[in-house]
């Protein structure tokens with residue numbers, strides 16, 4: 001009886017694992033088939049070198065670079081804002097604050113990640129942009145800057161929470177060693193704790209980057225919908241994700257070339273996040289080997 | 293009047309020379325629980341003093357008072373006075389970081405930093421702002437030689453300290469402590485996680501080190517206490533029951549409780 005039960009449970013677990021794999025494979029398959037169909041009509045060289053993205057206009061160009069630059073620009077702003085803030089928070093919570101602070105503030109911070117991104121998008125558009133316009137006169141109503149900053153706020157808890165977990169997981173004996181050697185709190189934090197937790201911290205940052213690159217609503221609402229190859233954060237740009245939303249919501253014909261552009265854009269996005277996840281996996285493994 | 297004063301100060305400096313560490317009326321509380329119930333004790337310079345006693349009697353708590361390592365414990369509170377070379381280390385203005393450079397500590401479980409062997413030994417000097425490469429190298433070599441680890445690691449100073457064996461790691465931790473030239477070394481069961489051979493090496497080392505350092509060691513190993521220490525203090529339930537020359541404690545203790553404990557007839 002017991003053995004049958006164990007076998008049933010084992011099979012159930014196995015099948016849920018298989019289902020996950022199957023879904024992933026299915027997604028990659030659909031993406032690839034549509035993307036291949038797209039690239040049979042558009043040269044892959046044009047795709048990566050053309051500096052315009054105008055598939056919905058009469059004069060069609062299929063250069064992904066403007067969307068890519070929009071994605072990277074907003075993500076860069078978000079990361080540049082969220083990494084220092086998120087890391088400071090995690091170090092403060094794990095090395096400075098009383099334990100009671102950790103218990104209350106950490107869950108509160110994690111709530112930031114639970115706010116619907118649509119809310120963040122409108123916050124960027126209706127609060128942050130007007131605020132920034134008061135001292136950046138040339139700032140457009142839609143721009144990469146406020147979308148990036150608000151996206152940064154959204155991903156702070158990813159960094160602060162995961163980094164804090166990594167810092168918290170450093171054995172207490174190392175903290176004692178650091179203080180026993182006469183370290184100040186600051187030296188303990190930056191010379192011992194952060195290096196000891198570095199793999200976890202780096203992984204948290206990579207996951208946050210991956211989250212920023214894939215983020216859709218905030219940029220679709222606040223960054224604009226004008227594909228433009230630029231690094232200027234004050235003008236409207238369009239990200240890969242925002243473009244996919246725009247087309248999905250529009251009235252393009254299923255199966256048309258315009259329709260297939262979203263798969264080409266999607267697979268580009270997928271390759272990016274896949275690479276990031278692979279890197280974070282590698283880092284985790286390498287540090288494990290080094291420190292265990 | 294003035295004569296009296298000079299006399300007093302002579303006595304004072306005499307005490308200072310003789311006794312490195314002193315505790316006066318020391319009580320320790322963890323919230324409401326009294327872990328140390330009023331202890332007076334004077335520990336001699338350049339001697340090894342062993343703390344023995346059953347688990348939970350307060351040996352670690354008492355030991356960690358001397359480098360203020362209990363400060364970070366939630367609910368910790370102390371009454372009384374602890375002095376090093378006559379100076380109160382619990383007065384407000386004391387620089388705790390400076391104190392810990394003077395009073396080094398070796399822990400029960402070897403706890404090297406996840407850094408290279410070199411970086412571990414150089415750590416204490418580097419955080420003092422010393423950057424001179426030459427000086428650091430000399431100091432690292434000297435410290436590793438003091439703990440007899442130099443020959444074993446000199447070809448791999450850049451290797452991770454975590455790749456060393458437990459015994460080597462513990463000697464590295466001692467070297468790390470020695471590098472900043474403390475005058476006191478506190479050891480909390482430094483060999484309890486080690487094999488007999490590594491233990492013997494560390495005991496030998498302690499014997500060498502007492503020429504230059506005042507050493508206080510907590511141990512559960514009676515043989516170890518009798519082998520390495522000059523003085524032994526027996527603690528029980530937060531009190532100092534007996535404190536005397538090690539020979540005396542182990543051959544002819546005054547108190548019945550002490551005798552029961554060292555002969556293993558403990559209730």
Ligand SMILES: Nc1ncnc2c1ncn2[C@@H]1O[C@H](COP(=O)(O)OP(=O)(O)OP(=O)(O)O)[C@@H](O)[C@H]1O
Pocket residue numbers: 322325327345346347348349350351352353354365366
């Ligand atoms: N952080 C703490 N919070 C509350 N009570 C504590 C704390 N640390 C120690 N105690 C209590 O204080 C008493 C003394 O503990 P201590 O660790 O000093 O004993 P010990 O003699 O070193 O024991 P062992 O031989 O097991 O290491 C014990 O009763 C213990 O439960």
Ligand SMILES: [Mg+2]
Pocket residue numbers: 351352353480510
């Ligand atoms: Mg103890």
